[in-house]
Amino acid sequence: MNILGIETSCDETAAAVVADGSRVLSSVVATQVAVHHHYGGVVPELASRQHIEAIVPVVSEALERAGLRPDGLDAVAATQGPGLVGALLVGFSFAKAYAFARSLPCVGVNHLNGHINSVFLTAGAPAFPFVALLASGGHTAIYYVESHTRMKPMGQTRDDAAGEAFDKVAKMLGLGYPGGRVISELARRGNPAAIVFPRAYLDKSGFDFSFSGLKTAVMRHIQTHAETLAQDMPDIAAAFQEAVVEVLSFKLLSAARHSDCTRLALVGGVAANRRLREKVSGMAAENNLTLHLPPVEYCGDNAAMVAAAGYHEFTAGRRAALDADVYSRTGI
Numbered sequence: 357m358n359i360l361g362i363e364t365s366c367d368e369t370a371a372a373v374v375a376d377g378s379r380v381l382s383s384v385v386a387t388q389v390a391v392h393h394h395y396g397g398v399v400p401e402l403a404s405r406q407h408i409e410a411i412v413p414v415v416s417e418a419l420e421r422a423g424l425r426p427d428g429l430d431a432v433a434a435t436q437g438p439g440l441v442g443a444l445l446v447g448f449s450f451a452k453a454y455a456f457a458r459s460l461p462c463v464g465v466n467h468l469n470g471h472i473n474s475v476f477l478t479a480g481a482p483a484f485p486f487v488a489l490l491a492s493g494g495h496t497a498i499y500y501v502e503s504h505t506r507m508k509p510m511g512q513t514r515d516d517a518a519g520e521a522f523d524k525v526a527k528m529l530g531l532g533y534p535g536g537r538v539i540s541e542l543a544r545r546g547n548p549a550a551i552v553f554p555r556a557y558l559d560k561s562g563f564d565f566s567f568s569g570l571k572t573a574v575m576r577h578i579q580t581h582a583e584t585l586a587q588d589m590p591d592i593a594a595a596f597q598e599a600v601v602e603v604l605s606f607k608l609l610s611a612a613r614h615s616d617c618t619r620l621a622l623v624g625g626v627a628a629n630r631r632l633r634e635k636v637s638g639m640a641a642e643n644n645l646t647l648h649l650p651p652v653e654y655c656g657d658n659a660a661m662v663a664a665a666g667y668h669e670f671t672a673g674r675r676a677a678l679d680a681d682v683y684s685r686t687g688i
């Protein structure tokens with residue numbers, strides 16, 4: 357069964373065709389980074405306009421790369437929320453109209469559910485249940501995943517998301533937006549032990565996160581070491597990254613122990629972070645746990661994960677009515 361997935365929740369216009377919820381026939385992502393970079397973050401109104409311009413060519417390219425014509429599709433799935441309302445409206449309205457015009461069923465997908473389903477886009481998919489850490493620019497949370505469509509939140513960030521912390525620190529260091537990848541590249545040349553930034557474990561037995569204190573500590577360090585900033589940048593990046601990675605991996609491992617679950621997954625844009633992948637892989641191996649990681653190309657926002665999640669929404673019998681609306685916020 358071929359599903360056309362569409363994702364426009366933030367600053368990527370993406371379309372993909374996925375067969376049977378796991379075999380990616382094509383995945384196209386048009387990023388708007390060049391447009392927002394100038395402003396140091398995503399400007400919602402500009403994001404919507406960019407989606408409007410990109411949606412038709414991106415969908416056409418996804419079909420072309422999949423070697424399909426629209427009549428080779430069985431359903432359309434699009435991100436319904438959470439995200440920027442104006443941005444979501446472009447992709448979700450397009451999906452409903454595209455499906456209606458071709459008498460195809462249309463399903464709405466929760467973006468977070470999409471990220472979690474990204475682990476099924478590669479060989480060796482996890483059996484249920486498993487514990488997943490979703491770390492992205494908009495969300496940081498741990499879920500107990502019971503099925504493709506059912507996941508219970510175990511904990512979440514009380515302030516900044518992990519990716520947001522990376523972005524804000526990159527901005528403080530004058531490295532532009534988005535910052536995750538730049539910080540992780542810079543960190544490779546730095547010493548993570550050179551500076552000790554705080555780790556906010558909060559209640560060690562709980563699974564909530566907080567990254568605002570860390571962000572403030574980095575800012576204070578930058579202000580008090582202005583004269584050596586240029587040479588200290590790799591150490592600041594490495595020490596900051598280590599503080600984030602330690603807390604994320606500690607909480608994921610504790611959540612797995614607490615749930616008596618031997619399968620872990622790491623998803624979302626921050627799951628592309630090399631140091632985080634390495635640390636969680638090491639901890640999983642030491643504790644006889646199996647870690648499931650999506651390929652790096654499916655960590656950040658993409659439409660293959662939306663098509664994968666959409667497939668399971670579809671088989672569960674859910675459909676988006678023509679008057680269904682998008683939503684900006686939600687749990688799962």
Ligand code: KG4
Pocket residue numbers: 366491492493494495518519520522523534535536537540624625626627628629630655656657
């Ligand atoms: O999942 P995603 O593409 O969008 C959201 O749903 O938010 O995640 C984007 C976030 C950004 O904050 C970006 O800085 C971060 O993921 N990110 C990284 C890396 N690559 C992207 N953070 C740390 N290390 C990376 N290599």
Ligand code: ZN
Pocket residue numbers: 467471492493624625656657
């Ligand atoms: Zn995302």
